[in-house]
Amino acid sequence: xxxxxxxxxxxxxxxxxxxxxxxxxxxxxxxxxxxxxxxxxxxxxxxxxxxxxxxxxxxxxxxxxxxxxxxxxxxxxxxxxxxxxxxxxxxxxxxxxxxxxxxxxxxxxxxxxxxxxxxxxxxxxxxxxxxxxxxxxxxxxxxxxxxxxxxxxxxxxxxxxxxxxxxxxxxxxxxxxxxxxxxxxxxxxxxxxxxxxxxxxxxxxxxxxxxxxxxxxxxxxxxxxxxxxxxxxxxxxxxxxxxxxxxxxxxxxxxxxxxxxxxxxxxxxxxxxxxxxxxxxxxxxxxxxxxxxxxxxxxxxxxxxxxxxxxxxxxxxxxxxxxxxxxxxxxxxxxxxxxxxxxxxxxxxxxxxxxxxxxxxxxxxxxxxxxxxxxxxxxxxxxxxxxxxxxxxxxxxxxxxxxxxxxxxxxxxxxxxxxxxxxxxxxxxxxxx
DNA sequence: TCTGGGGTCCTAGGACCC
DNA sequence: TCTGGGGTCCTAGGACCC
Numbered sequence: 396x397x398x399x400x401x402x403x404x405x406x407x408x409x410x411x412x413x414x415x416x417x418x419x420x421x422x423x424x425x426x427x428x429x430x431x432x433x434x435x436x437x438x439x440x441x442x443x444x445x446x447x448x449x450x451x452x453x454x455x456x457x458x459x460x461x462x463x464x465x466x467x468x469x470x471x472x473x474x475x476x477x478x479x480x481x482x483x484x485x486x487x488x489x490x491x492x493x494x495x496x497x498x499x500x501x502x503x504x505x506x507x508x509x510x511x512x513x514x515x516x517x518x519x520x521x522x523x524x525x526x527x528x529x530x531x532x533x534x535x536x537x538x539x540x541x542x543x544x545x546x547x548x549x550x551x552x553x554x555x556x557x558x559x560x561x562x563x564x565x566x567x568x569x570x571x572x573x574x575x576x577x578x579x580x581x582x583x584x585x586x587x588x589x590x591x592x593x594x595x596x597x598x599x600x601x602x603x604x605x606x607x608x609x610x611x612x613x614x615x616x617x618x619x620x621x622x623x624x625x626x627x628x629x630x631x632x633x634x635x636x637x638x639x640x641x642x643x644x645x646x647x648x649x650x651x652x653x654x655x656x657x658x659x660x661x662x663x664x665x666x667x668x669x670x671x672x673x674x675x676x677x678x679x680x681x682x683x684x685x686x687x688x689x690x691x692x693x694x695x696x697x698x699x700x701x702x703x704x705x706x707x708x709x710x711x712x713x714x715x716x717x718x719x720x721x722x723x724x725x726x727x728x729x730x731x732x733x734x735x736x737x738x739x740x741x742x743x744x745x746x747x748x749x750x751x752x753x754x755x756x757x758x759x760x761x762x763x764x765x766x767x768x769x770x771x772x773x774x775x776x777x778x779x780x781x782x783x784x785x786x787x788x789x790x791x792x793x794x795x796x797x798x799x800x801x802x803x804x805x806x807x808x809x810x811x812x813x814x815x816x817x818x819x820x821x822x823x824x825x826x827x828x
Numbered sequence: 829t830c831t832g833g834g835g836t837c838c839t840a841g842g843a844c845c846c
Numbered sequence: 847t848c849t850g851g852g853g854t855c856c857t858a859g860g861a862c863c864c
Binding site for chain 1: 857860861862863864
């Protein structure tokens with residue numbers, strides 16, 4: 396399609412907007428002293444680096460770097476550290492998504508900091524829209540974003556990638572306004588593994604066939620790709636050639652599973668502690684079922700020793716079919732502890748545990764409700780627990796070993812946490828005028 | 829001493845059926 | 847001795863994503 400036609404025609408396009416260094420940007424909104432400084436945010440238990448400011452990236456800190464390995468280096472370079480504060484990020488994410496939604500004909504929230512948006516207009520309109528989106532978010536939420544606009548999701552991701560890496564573009568890249576030859580030359584330089592949907596395994600297999608850049612993959616034969624790889628990669632090739640074939644999420648299946656899995660701040664070695672873990676995690680899972688309006692029919696429990704330890708390893712897991720579709724924390728807690736009792740090896744050092752609820756369905760059907768009055772009562776226990784927690788805090792009530800007045804030794808480590816600025820009345824920021 | 833968590837989709841292979 | 851073919855459903859595991 397010629398540029399002159401694009402300039403006048405009204406185009407249906409897909410925009411991919413994401414927040415730059417999202418967790419760091421959230422921290423900066425409430426602590427301006429972090430601006431222009433190297434900042435990292437850590438995973439649960441302060442385990443490893445999950446987000447970095449540009450300044451931290453420039454100093455060579457990589458995603459996934461174990462914190463204990465880079466701690467000294469970071470200190471000597473005056474870097475700032477924050478534990479992850481998911482209450483804050485979740486709340487900020489909701490604000491970002493609400494604002495973005497105003498600009499699209501449809502919206503698909505793709506992750507905590509990314510959204511696809513349906514957009515229309517001629518070439519110039521699209522560029523102006525992107526700039527307007529950036530300015531609105533900077534003003535109303537206070538976070539910086541990049542915008543990529545293209546005919547397909549894969550190309551919108553690519554355009555966003557280009558916007559992020561070329562500062563002169565001011566965070567906006569709309570493929571329609573770019574010279575096709577320039578697009579080609581960029582695609583010839585960008586490695587195929589930078590593409591959405593192409594990971595390291597596929598990347599090395601492609602390299603064996605002489606396909607190393609995005610341009611190489613774009614020219615590849617789609618039947619050959621289908622035969623040697625999968626429909627997934629075939630779709631990627633089609634999308635690179637402007638044929639949309641990745642559906643919107645709302646047309647895809649509903650949520651498949653709810654997982655509650657954590658690594659412990661100190662290893663769990665006894666049956667008693669592990670059963671506590673299972674009791675607490677299954678109650679958390681039940682709470683999520685209730686808030687999503689879902690009933691589970693399968694329950695899995697898992698545990699694992701460290702992948703880095705040299706001693707005996709153990710990765711027990713078992714899945715059981717629930718007697719009826721349920722969201723009942725009492726039943727789930729009882730079954731999870733019973734199942735774990737059978738499969739763990741007391742004495743070994745377990746560093747993580749998890750509860751997975753699957754076979755989810757929105758409508759419990761008749762079978763979910765027992766014929767006895769007693770079982771009908773149990774169904775309400777979850778609601779009561781939820782209400783008490785909402786009013787008096789998370790630790791106010793729990794079932795059995797789930798009701799902790801004192802933090803158990805395995806609970807999460809968060810030594811560098813910022814306050815829950817937006818989600819807890821007692822931690823609201825104070826403004827003096 | 830210390831190495832995240834929560835998802836999705838697809839495929840292959842087995843069980844079972846006619 | 848020889849032992850079809852095609853379909854569905856389920857599960858485990860791989861690959862990928864943020």
